Amino acid sequence: MTHVAILDDYQNVALKLADWSPLAGRVEPVSFTRPFESLDAAAEALRGYPIIVAMRERTPFPADMFDRLPDLKLLVTTGMRNAAIDLAAAREKGVLVCGTGLLPHPAAELTWGLIMAHSLNIPGDSQSMISGGWQVGLGRGLKGKTIGIIGLGKQGKQVARFAQAFGMNILAWSRSLTQDQAGEHGATRVELDELLGQSDIVTIHVVLNEGTRGLIGAREFGLMKDSALLVNTSRGPIIDEAALIDAMRNSRIGGAAIDVYDIEPLPADHPIRGLRNTLLTPHTGYVTAENMALMYG
DSSP states (O other), X not given: XXXXXXXXXXXXXXXXXXXXXXXXXXXXXXXXOSOOSSHHHHHHHHTTOSEEEEOTTSSOBOHHHHHHOTTOOEEEESSSOOTXXXXXXXXXXXXXXXXXXXXXXXXXXXXXXXXXXXXXXXXXXXXXXXXXXXXXXOOOOOTTOEEEEEOOSHHHHHHHHHHHHTTOEEEEEOTTOOHHHHHTTTOEEOOHHHHHHHOSEEEEOOOOSTTTTXXXXXXXXXXXXXXXXXXXXXXXXXXXXXXXXXXXXXXXSSEEEEOOOSSSSOOTTOGGGGOTTEEEOOSOTTOOHHHHHHHHO
């Protein structure tokens, strides 16, 4: 019997959302529902498994991990991109790395959900109702407001279509974006500083790499409106975390809606959890029943 380790199955759904019966009698899947405390703990738990299924980038596989897992032959990652896997080391050790299908829309839908929820004060009013209260605070409408989309790729284009439906003005920036490309999606291409200065909502949709790491820092927060909402459903390190905390504590921007973090899962005592006017979700941009069923299937 071949044992398969299914990692970071936080909702304990991997064995429910896919039909594993064709593998019965040949493959025994084992679901790990909690994150490993360290790479040492991961290496110890996964020793002896010839097949591992990784959930996105939740558990890193640096070069030394392959040294510590000599029985590993096949590493499957959900989705077709995983920056947490050292592909050169896998190739050197003879480990085949494969990817799965991934739906293109859940992250964009979450982005718009965060924008709507934060702008209209839905979490605050809901919590007030649950605790016996009534209206608290004021929401802000979206029609006529300006949204700045950093990265008009697969996700950014979808967000631009949502913004068009809500009657918003759309600015867009990325290093390779042209005005013709932006115009195809109802956006105006501007430089990053202009986008930050004019936007009521700034939403990030670029890939994390050395060119985008720390893209939004103290200088950039200083350019934004003090009423602006910053949304990040891409990757945590694109924003300088210390600068974000400082900007929120000193009211340099109006609010933040964040789904991704430098450290995941986010530590229970992390200062981001205590910031004012902040809406937080636990990296759920791709975590939908439909997406999980596709990936595990």
